Amino acid sequence: MNADVVLAGVAAGAAPIELEDVPELMSRVDSKYLVTASVMARLAAELGDRFAVLRIGRRRQFRYTSTYFDTPDLLTFRHHRQDRRRRFKLRTRTYLDGGGRWLELKLKGARGSTDKHRIPYDDAPAHALTAEALDFVSDTLVRELHLTMPGPLGPVLSTDYKRVTLVDRAGKARLTCDTGLICHGGSRTVPARPGLVLLESKSADGNAMVDRALRGMGVRPVTVSKYCLAVAALRDCPANRWRPVLRRYLEPGLRRR
Template sequence: MTDADVLLAGVAAAARPVGLADVPELMSRVDCKYLVTGTTMARLAGELGDRFSVLRIGGRRQFRYTSTYFDTPDLLTFRQHRQGRRRRFKLRTRTYLDGGGRWLELKLSGARGSTDKHRIPYDGVPAHILTQEARDFVHNTLVGELRLTPPAGLGPVLSTDYRRVTLIDRAGAARLTCDTGLLCHDGHRRVPARRDLVLLESKSADGRALVDRVLRGMGVRPVSVSKYCIGMAAMRELPGSNRWRPVVRRYLEPQGEISCLSQVA
């Protein structure tokens, strides 16, 4: 079995580095996601050759992230995502563990499958807390962008940890994030991802980036996957979560589920 994390480290080491200032921000974009084996990732890297650079910050090319997702007690945002609601959102804090600080991010579902991301700095605030400033930001953004009334009772329900390599298309405003080592946890249970798989996310203005064309040529098709939704589907018995079961069975390790309470005991 190929260890995808080790393979990605090799891909990153071989690519020409680029600094954060030269990475397109793409706050409004189309995301295409793919779940591939380490073997397929190695082939993709070969196909892309020197047309992609790798993000390097402070000497690092592979970075650790942790995200905490917020939802209502009845999981409104999960249900809206499951139902494919045209106007929906996702709220999280994202912490860049290797020196990038913490942000509060509000992702909005836009027209024609696009994603609009809004964020504010969140350094110095615990990742699982929503301050009054944060609530005002969520309120103003949802009302102004989607004409949605923010739901009451938003609180932390799931966290995800993973490692990421970011590849930058040198010919245009597009990038490819490559995630390995995913771990979903909620304070009671922990579910890791398989070590031989990479979750790719192609981010571009129109969803037709070079990497999307190359992957299609390799016979790789996009998958509907959300770290938040598959994590919730894996750890809770939730109505309507069957749409993510094929990805959960392929990507996550149910036999690796651990009760945090039993660990403490």
């Protein structure tokens, strides 16, 4: 089954919800799952009309591109690989089908929750950090994680993908469904396998209806990060903890752009 076709059908069949009606979840517990298109279809049937689909204008599926920043020795990648209790990721995210560009700082704290902080970035290039951006990163790291900002930070790689967002109509939870991932770094490109969907369940406690439904179907969470997978694939960096997902999710071999 084609994952994009399945998700297009899921999005078309769900009741729409407008962006302004989607509850904020800047602090949440994230659980990620890698599923086939057929499992995605089963999950959608299980969820029924409990979930609405995000709609902006006439669109229900959106293209994203993200540029990730790190130090020359890949400090943030290494901290994720080592599963440091306090760590962060920094990226610009551009919503290609509307929504502009944001600079996003994702923090992982000692409690295991994910906190996202962001500022508008429409007037700055996606691959550069302005003085205002560096001040924002520095202040947030000190305030939230008691960390000093490492440096210098520069662009490392970018990812492109398509997303459908499902929103729980009964509570503060949502499910993002990503397909068509392509990782770019220098002259190299690595695509994801076309029949897979990367799901991310976002909720206050990590036990949303989606998580329970997937457990009932025998699907377990995976440890995965688009950025870390891309670094491992594009730069041949050690990634033992992500190796099973890397082999399953991304196409083998590197392609020149």
